[in-house]
Amino acid sequence: xxxxxxxxxxxxxxxxxxxxxxxxxxxxxxxxxxxxxxxxxxxxxxxxxxxxxxxxxxxxxxxxxxxxxxxxxxxxxxxxxxxxxxxxxxxxxxxxxxxxxxxxxxxxxxxxxxxxxxxxxxxxxxxxxxxxxxxxxxxxxxxxxxxxxxxxxxxxxxxxxxxxxxxxxxxxxxxxxxxxxxxxxxxxxxxxxxxxxxxxxxxxxxxxxxxxxxxxxxxxxxxxxxxxxxxxxxxxxxxxxxxxxxxxxxxxxxxxxxxxxxxxxxxxxxxxxxxxxxxxxxxxxxxxxxxxxxxxxxxxxxxxxxxxxxxxxxxxxxxxxxxxxxxxxxxxxxxxxxxxxxxxxxxxxxxxxx
Amino acid sequence: xxxxxxxxxxxxxxxxxxxxxxxxxxxxxxxxxxxxxxxxxxxxxxxxxxxxxxxxxxxxxxxxxxxxxxxxxxxxxxxxxxxxxxxxxxxxxxxxxxxxxxxxxxxxxxxxxxxxxxxxxxxxxxxxxxxxxxxxxxxxxxxxxxxxxxxxxxxxxxxxxxxxxxxxxxxxxxxxxxxxxxxxxxxxxxxxxxxxxxxxxxxxxxxxxxxxxxxxxxxxxxxxxxxxxxxxxxxxxxxxxxxxxxxxxxxxxxxxxxxxxxxxxxxxxxxxxxxxxxxxxxxxxxxxxxxxxxxxxxxxxxxxxxxxx
Numbered sequence: 001x002x003x004x005x006x007x008x009x010x011x012x013x014x015x016x017x018x019x020x021x022x023x024x025x026x027x028x029x030x031x032x033x034x035x036x037x038x039x040x041x042x043x044x045x046x047x048x049x050x051x052x053x054x055x056x057x058x059x060x061x062x063x064x065x066x067x068x069x070x071x072x073x074x075x076x077x078x079x080x081x082x083x084x085x086x087x088x089x090x091x092x093x094x095x096x097x098x099x100x101x102x103x104x105x106x107x108x109x110x111x112x113x114x115x116x117x118x119x120x121x122x123x124x125x126x127x128x129x130x131x132x133x134x135x136x137x138x139x140x141x142x143x144x145x146x147x148x149x150x151x152x153x154x155x156x157x158x159x160x161x162x163x164x165x166x167x168x169x170x171x172x173x174x175x176x177x178x179x180x181x182x183x184x185x186x187x188x189x190x191x192x193x194x195x196x197x198x199x200x201x202x203x204x205x206x207x208x209x210x211x212x213x214x215x216x217x218x219x220x221x222x223x224x225x226x227x228x229x230x231x232x233x234x235x236x237x238x239x240x241x242x243x244x245x246x247x248x249x250x251x252x253x254x255x256x257x258x259x260x261x262x263x264x265x266x267x268x269x270x271x272x273x274x275x276x277x278x279x280x281x282x283x284x285x286x287x288x289x290x291x292x293x294x295x296x297x298x299x300x301x302x303x304x305x306x307x308x309x310x311x312x313x314x315x316x317x318x319x320x321x322x323x324x325x326x327x328x329x330x331x332x333x334x335x336x337x338x339x340x341x342x343x344x345x346x347x348x349x350x351x352x353x354x
Numbered sequence: 355x356x357x358x359x360x361x362x363x364x365x366x367x368x369x370x371x372x373x374x375x376x377x378x379x380x381x382x383x384x385x386x387x388x389x390x391x392x393x394x395x396x397x398x399x400x401x402x403x404x405x406x407x408x409x410x411x412x413x414x415x416x417x418x419x420x421x422x423x424x425x426x427x428x429x430x431x432x433x434x435x436x437x438x439x440x441x442x443x444x445x446x447x448x449x450x451x452x453x454x455x456x457x458x459x460x461x462x463x464x465x466x467x468x469x470x471x472x473x474x475x476x477x478x479x480x481x482x483x484x485x486x487x488x489x490x491x492x493x494x495x496x497x498x499x500x501x502x503x504x505x506x507x508x509x510x511x512x513x514x515x516x517x518x519x520x521x522x523x524x525x526x527x528x529x530x531x532x533x534x535x536x537x538x539x540x541x542x543x544x545x546x547x548x549x550x551x552x553x554x555x556x557x558x559x560x561x562x563x564x565x566x567x568x569x570x571x572x573x574x575x576x577x578x579x580x581x582x583x584x585x586x587x588x589x590x591x592x593x594x595x596x597x598x599x600x601x602x603x604x605x606x607x608x609x610x611x612x613x614x615x616x617x618x619x620x621x622x623x624x625x626x627x628x629x630x631x632x633x634x635x636x637x638x639x640x641x642x643x644x645x646x647x648x649x650x651x652x653x654x655x656x657x658x659x660x661x662x663x
Contacts, residue, residue: 010402013392040390045557048410048565051403075410075565105408178476185554200480236555238547238626244388278547278625327480328628331555 011077012101016042018050018074020067020183023190023341024215025057026228031089032056034251037244041093045185047073051100053080054093062208063190066182077103165198168324173198179208180334186232188341193319193334200327207315215342222309224253226301227266229310233298233335234273237282245269246302270302287321287333294336311340357513358443365436368445372435375581375614376574382618383577404570412473412563420472424568426465427543427575431582434458438585439513440610441595441603451512452504455586456497462542462579463489466551466560469572473563481559485551487629488541491636492548496538498644502531502651503590508659512586516594523593527654530647532591534640539583539617541632543576546621550629584613 017036021029032054036043044050047070059067071080079100083089165175181192192208218225231246246269252262273279283295289312292300301310312318318337322330360368377397384396392399411417437444437451448454463486470482504510506527507518515524525532541548544560552559564572588594588609595602597609627635 007402007406010399011406012403014396014399014403016403037389038391040387040392040396045554046562048563049558049569073410075407077406105406176476184557197476200483234625238549238553238555239624240622241388242625276625278627281631282625282628326630328484328550328553328555 008077008101012051012097014040014042015051015097015100016044016049017052017054018044018047018070018183019054019056019189020059020063020070021054021056021189022059022063023057023188024217025084026215026217026342027086028056028083028089029189030228030251030254031086032083032093033247035090035093037247038090039093041097047071048075050074051078052093052096053078055080055082057084062192063182070183076106079103165196165203167198167201167203175203180331186235186331186335188339190341191315191339193315195322195330197327202322202325202327202330205319205322205330207319217342218309218311218340221254222307224250226308226310227253229335229338230298230301232338233294233301233332236331236335237279239276239279242269242272266302270299273302274299282329283332283336286329287318287336289317289321289337294332297336309340310338312337315339356442357439357447357517359447360443360445364443364445368435368440369432371440372432372578372582373574375585375610376431376577378611379577379580379614379618380573382615383621386619386622388622401570404566404573407566407569409568410565412475415474416472419468420564421568423465423467423469423472424564424572425575426468427462428571428578429575430458430461430465431575431578434579434582434586437512438582439516439589439594440585440606441601443603444513447511447513450510452500452510452515455512456500459496459538459542460493463493466544469564470551470560475563477556477558477562478560481551481553481556481562484553484556484629485544485560487633488544488548488550491629491633492538492541495534495636495640495644496542498641498648499531499535499538500590502528502644502648505648506651506655508655512589516589516596519593519596523591523596525591528591528647528651530643531651532587534644534647535587535590536583536613536617537640539580539587540620543579543583545576545580545617547624547627548632549621550626550632553626580617581610581614584617585610587613 017032019029019032021032033043035041050070051074053067053071053074055067071078077100079096081092081096083092162174162176164172167173176197178195178197179192180195181187182190193205194208195205196203218228227246227250231243231250234243234246237243245265249262249266249269252265279298280295283298284293286294297310318334318339321333321337325333380397380400381394384393384400387393387396390396434455436446437448437454439447466485466489467482470478470480470485472478503515503518503524506524507515509515509518518524537548540546544551550559552561556562561569561572585606588606592609592613595606597605600608
């Protein structure tokens with residue numbers, strides 16, 4: 001027993017955290033990120049790798065459905081916590097960590113393993129299967145239909161096959177409908193973009209009208225907003241140290257309005273990013289809007305003496321930019337054209353088909 | 355310098371040594387994290403966590419091939435270690451040891467791809483194909499980087515390559531081959547700048563789905579590949595166990611740890627390179643450079659040979 005107890009305590013001392021934050025609760029997200037940085041807890045990207053599901057703010061609609069699906073896919077032992085404000089985030093997360101150490105193993109109900117219960121799977125209001133975190137893993141021919149017809153029953157695990165369509169070279173290729181979001185690393189949580197993939201190339205993209213809040217958090221902290229966006233873009237680029245630096249600068253700006261403290265760190269970061277050949281190779285010429293490409297925008301965000309908000313006026317610029325791009329370029333393009341789901345102006349994003 | 359060939363039961367200590375270096379790599383990795391408390395113990399915590407976690411399946415996985423894919427990289431690392439000299443000893447002085455090493459790294463093409471194919475998940479499969487693109491880019495340069503020391507030593511036996519560096523380490527004669535070899539180790543380990551197949555934009559790609567023991571073995575495999583790659587780099591380019599004052603095994607261990615620390619440390623410091631960009635650079639810049647390197651090495655070897663005659 002003692003051995004098991006110790007193992008459980010060790011296992012829970014570095015909890016892996018999956019964060020689902022509702023638009024309008026940026027302060028909660030940032031508090032959780034800070035707690036993770038301080039304690040060594042790990043923010044993860046996929047339910048397979050998560051122990052704790054953190055729900056930030058009023059998670060509703062498409063986000064709530066995603067959160068339930070993510071919870072179901074977490075292997076366990078697991079814990080979940082609802083955080084409605086940034087107060088006492090650290091205490092509550094510490095308590096969750098203790099809860100995790102005490103959590104019992106549950107018997108997993110992966111209905112598809114036994115081969116039975118495909119109906120149960122298909123009836124998850126259209127979320128066939130797993131991984132809402134990733135671009136949703138979706139082998140089904142149609143997305144988000146409430147009921148699956150009988151022909152789907154004979155397919156593996158109740159999933160449909162992809163349909164075929166002409167690609168950009170007029171070859172008939174599998175066209176797989178897929179969703180980016182609502183929960184992804186470096187992503188405006190809540191945003192869902194439905195795409196059709198051929199191979200890993202995006203043939204068409206449309207944003208789903210999603211939940212939006214009206215919060216003036218970023219309007220009050222424009223500089224922090226820019227470093228937050230930079231941190232996310234650097235995360236998608238896979239440059240972890242730079243992303244962490246940008247987050248530190250952001251937090252400095254949120255804590256104190258005096259700019260003197262983080263300025264040295266910010267200019268060092270700006271120099272590093274400007275000099276990086278890998279950044280230049282991957283962002284130059286990507287998603288050009290008003291004559292500025294992704295790299296130009298990133299470098300502008302990292303300049304401290306600027307009071308502009310980093311957000312694109314609508315999702316349409318991003319949607320136009322990702323037509324015909326391969327997935328990773330598309331993710332970079334979208335991260336370089338962030339939208340502010342929190343301000344009311346974004347409540348209706350229009351679709352865009354290529 | 356004579357080479358001791360260890361008896362067959364030596365596979366056990368060698369396997370333990372590989373695991374010890376892999377654990378060291380994991381500890382170095384978490385120690386290099388930008389912040390967080392108790393970072394040195396993180397490896398223990400993470401291992402406990404994954405041991406406690408049950409397996410979770412995805413809809414309609416190809417379970418057998420998935421397991422082979424996640425367990426494969428660790429097996430490959432152990433099989434590579436068979437021909438890697440350490441100190442004055444080696445488990446097998448196979449006369450085509452370099453070819454063996456190369457054959458094992460080619461196995462990773464299939465294994466990593468299976469790791470992405472197995473879970474029946476979109477992101478994992480896209481990750482798997484990214485790996486194949488990456489492999490197409492690094493494999494030829496890696497083969498030529500392995501060719502250079504073999505040409506200089508006029509042998510495919512790794513112990514002969516170590517012996518041939520008696521007067522001068524090969525890194526002096528072939529810096530390009532050394533760098534290309536280390537880059538390839540990072541690439542086949544799907545590590546750091548070459549981790550596009552498991553990148554954040556795909557929510558973990560090939561490694562988005564494995565849980566519990568499967569994830570533990572896959573992650574251990576990555577560290578083990580880095581560790582064995584570092585040990586091989588020491589044997590091929592850094593004179594193996596040669597050095598003053600200390601015994602050969604100590605020099606091997608020290609040099610391996612140094613290379614390993616460099617490989618591990620590169621992870622958070624640079625962005626991830628997209629497979630397509632890497633492909634362009636590999637075929638237009640790296641491949642011509644490494645061919646030039648092999649040419650220079652061959653000319654030097656031919657001059658030495660005729661000088662002796």
